[in-house]
Amino acid sequence: MQISAKADYAVRALVELAADSGQPLTCEGIASAQDIPFRFLKSVFRDLRHAGLVRSQRGCEGGYRIGRDPAAISVAEVMAAVDGELLTLRGERPDTLRYPGAARGLPDLWRTVEAAAQSVLGGTSIAELAAEGARAAQAHAPRTHDAGTRTPAGDASPVVPA
Structure with missing residues (x-):
């Protein structure tokens, strides 16, 4: 199974x-944040808006907002919006x-592959992916030390100011 660049970019933009x-985000800002070619992303947004x-x-405070609750948007729905059929x-x-x-039995295998992909992609929401990304960013963010907090190594002794 090959996932198109268009589907990948659409999912990343929605996340x-x-x-x-x-606030609304500009197409330029999303393209920059996700390292997506701006001109290509504009055409992806056209399909996402249509769906x-x-x-x-519009306007100086304009841009794009997610169209529905991200918990109700599945990756499969996004892929179908930009590419049509899943498989x-x-x-x-x-x-x-x-x-x-x-x-003669090969179409049954293809139907099984399609059902498995639909199960995984249809059962994964944009909100879940955004939350997962936030957790990953937080796990890799540098930690600051305040009095009474734990050190990164898990040392329970408080940090005492000098």
């Missing part, structure tokens, strides 16, 4: 919006495939 949902996954706001073989859906002879 960026979900992580910072206080109702983002809303645009196709030569442009056909797995449930329409019929093979002759010894390969």
Whole structure:
């Protein structure tokens, strides 16, 4: 299974919006934050807006906002918004495939792969990915030391100012 750049960029853009949902974010800002080509991201946002996954706001305070509750937007829905069907073989859906002879059982495998991908991608929300990213950023952020806090090594002795 190959995930298109368009689907990857769409998911990353929505996660960026979900992580910072206080104010609208510009397409330029999202492209920069996620290292996505700006011109390509503009076309991705067109598809996301058409699907109702983002809303645009004009003006000097304008930009994009997430269109719905990020907990209700699955990765599978985002991928379908920008790419169409989740899995196709030569442009056909797995449930329409019929093979002759010894390969007759192969469409069942493709349907199983599609169901597994749908289960994982459909069961993962944009909000979950944003929360996971925030936890990962927090885990890698430098720690500050205040009186009475633990040291990074887990030493329970308080830090006493000199």
